[in-house]
Amino acid sequence: MMKSKKWGTMLLAGVLAVTGVFGLMGDQKAEAAASITTAVRKVSVSGRTYSVQTVTIPKGTKAALGLAQGQVGQTQSFASIIKNSNATAAINGAFFNSYGGPADPYGTLISKGQIVHTGYYGTSIGFKKDGTALMDSLRANIRGTVSSKPDKAGKSKTLGWYATFVNRTPEARQNVVLMYNTARGSNVGFSGGIAVTVRKGKVVKKGANTNTAIPSDGYVLVYHGSEKDNAGRFEVGSTVDMEITYTDAAGKTIAWEDVVTAVGAGPRLVKDSKVSLDAKGEGFNDPKILTASGARSGIAIMPDGSVMLATVSGATMGQWAQVMQKLGAKQAMNLDGGASSALYANGRTLTGAGRQLSNTLVFGQWVAMQ
Numbered sequence: 001m002m003k004s005k006k007w008g009t010m011l012l013a014g015v016l017a018v019t020g021v022f023g024l025m026g027d028q029k030a031e032a033a034a035s036i037t038t039a040v041r042k043v044s045v046s047g048r049t050y051s052v053q054t055v056t057i058p059k060g061t062k063a064a065l066g067l068a069q070g071q072v073g074q075t076q077s078f079a080s081i082i083k084n085s086n087a088t089a090a091i092n093g094a095f096f097n098s099y100g101g102p103a104d105p106y107g108t109l110i111s112k113g114q115i116v117h118t119g120y121y122g123t124s125i126g127f128k129k130d131g132t133a134l135m136d137s138l139r140a141n142i143r144g145t146v147s148s149k150p151d152k153a154g155k156s157k158t159l160g161w162y163a164t165f166v167n168r169t170p171e172a173r174q175n176v177v178l179m180y181n182t183a184r185g186s187n188v189g190f191s192g193g194i195a196v197t198v199r200k201g202k203v204v205k206k207g208a209n210t211n212t213a214i215p216s217d218g219y220v221l222v223y224h225g226s227e228k229d230n231a232g233r234f235e236v237g238s239t240v241d242m243e244i245t246y247t248d249a250a251g252k253t254i255a256w257e258d259v260v261t262a263v264g265a266g267p268r269l270v271k272d273s274k275v276s277l278d279a280k281g282e283g284f285n286d287p288k289i290l291t292a293s294g295a296r297s298g299i300a301i302m303p304d305g306s307v308m309l310a311t312v313s314g315a316t317m318g319q320w321a322q323v324m325q326k327l328g329a330k331q332a333m334n335l336d337g338g339a340s341s342a343l344y345a346n347g348r349t350l351t352g353a354g355r356q357l358s359n360t361l362v363f364g365q366w367v368a369m370q
Contacts, residue, residue, distance in 0.1 A: 036061070036089050036364065038345045045322040052312045052323060055089050055345040057363050059305035063127040063261045065111040066090060066360040068103070071185045072117050072167040075103045075356035078342045079349070088364025089345040091309040092297050093263040094119070095336045096358035102169040102189065103358045107264025108138055115140050115244065116183035118166045121283030122266025123333040125299055125361075126259035133301045135331040137249035137282070138256060138264060142166070142179060144242035146203070146233050159233045161240075163221065175225035180214050187211045193224035194231035203238040206231065249282070263335070263361055269298060269321035270332035277321045288338065289317055295341040296320045297351075299361070300329035307363075311343045311351040 037056045042049055057063075066085045068076035075098075082090050094107035094117075107119040110126065124138035142163040150156045163179040169190050170176050180188045188195070188211060195209035199218035212220050223231040234240070246256040256262075267279040267289065279289050288294060293316045300308040312323060317334065324332040339354030 036345055038348075038350060041327060043323045043326045045319050045326065048319075050312050050315060050319070050323055052310050052327065053343055053350045054327065055091070055309040055343060055350070056302075057089060057307040057309065059307075060131040061307070061363050062129075062131050063133075063307075064362050065093070065109055065116070065261050065263065066362040067109075067111070067116070067183070068356070068358050072109070072183050073102045073104050073169065073185075073189060073358075075358055078344070078353040078357055078360065081357065081360050082344055082362070085362045086364075087344070087362035089309065090343070090360050090362045091299065091311075092336050092340045092342040092353060092357055093359040093361050094265045095340075098340070098355055098358075104168050105358055107266075108140055108262060109264065109359060110259055110262035111183065113260045114181070114183075115142070115166050116181065117168065118142070118164075119264045122264055123268040123282065124262050124264035124266075125301075125333060126256055126262035128258045129260050132305070133307055134256065134259065135268070135301060135333060136254055136256070137268075138254070138262065139247045139249060139251075141245045141247065142242065143245075144240060146241075147239045148235060149237045161221070161230070161233060170222075170224045173225060175227050177227050177230070178222045178224060180212075180220045180222065182214050182216055184214060187213055188220055188222060193222045194228045196221040196223070196231055196234045198240050201240055203234050203236050203240060206234055206236060261361070263359065265335045266333055267317065268333050269317075269324045270300065270329045273303070273325070273330050275321045275325050277318060279317060289334075292316065293319075294338050295351075296337045297335040297341045297343065298324055298332055299335060300324055300327070300332035302328060303330045309343060309345075309361075311341050 035058050039054050041052045066081045068074040094105045096105045105117045109117040118140050126134045144161050145158050147158040148156045164176040166179045167184040191210045193209045195212040197205040197220050199215045209222050214220050246254050248254050267282045293314050295313045296315050297311050342353035343351040
């Protein structure tokens with residue numbers, strides 16, 4: 001039977017009120033800072049020796065998503081994100097739009113067990129509440145039903161719906177259905193399309209989207225482009241249910257229901273201790289990923305269950321995959337790189353970001369609310 005995570009009438013006020021880092025005030029220390037270690041390691045690949053900055057995160061250390069300014073679609077300095085999360089270690093995360101316009105990510109992001117952005121390419125790393133790490137070609141499928149108010153005969157009509165993206169700004173003529181929760185902020189961030197506001201599993205408002213407010217106890221669906229006609233399935237007072245299922249790129253169900261933190265980027269570098277690189281097959285077309293050499297960030301799951309964060313300068317993706325394998329990775333993937341490459345541990349910035357960032361992975365002892 002397909003496992004799924006259902007959202008619906010139980011979608012209450014803090015469920016979608018994601019702030020960009022996990023944890024509540026009063027969380028106990030997860031790991032002592034001294035247990036997270038750093039090292040510069042020399043690795044030779046194809047006749048060249050690379051100096052790789054590494055951070056080792058012990059198995060079971062809690063991980064969280066650090067969002068710039070606590071929201072999807074914003075940017076902030078790496079140092080500020082670290083300060084706000086009070087992280088012991090951190091690395092830059094998913095690719096994002098850094099060349100003008102909304103700074104929307106491109107990969108799937110999960111924070112506090114809830115999806116705060118969806119992407120449909122690449123590889124994702126996920127962490128369970130106990131710190132256990134997973135890596136797969138994660139795809140999140142968001143679907144639901146909407147049931148009209150009962151008519152005079154007591155009958156209601158039930159129809160299906162789906163969302164294409166979560167917390168993303170649509171392109172001008174894009175035909176999509178978008179879902180916005182409070183990880184986006186107080187408003188959806190643009191005008192256009194038809195907005196359906198859902199609170200506690202009920203439609204409370206429907207109309208033209210003029211930067212619609214996002215309720216703290218629900219979400220907004222925006223029907224954009226040719227999808228606007230499908231907004232007719234909703235009426236004020238309708239009951240709305242939501243279901244999220246997780247699959248890999250091949251459509252096979254994967255057990256990610258217990259994942260509380262995830263970042264999608266890629267491509268995959270190492271699988272089961274062997275180099276496994278197919279950037280085009282994962283949906284990448286940018287020469288910076290396919291052929292060029294540049295600064296790289298990556299993350300690996302080691303054979304003992306610990307996690308390794310790593311950065312290197314001047315490597316092609318093929319060289320980066322070989323480096324991660326030689327460092328002993330059992331599973332490894334690439335993260336955003338170039339000017340986004342950034343690494344921090346134990347009070348020191350080990351690799352400085354060349355731009356403000358959209359999102360990070362943070363690890364360690366205390367995580368403060370933003």
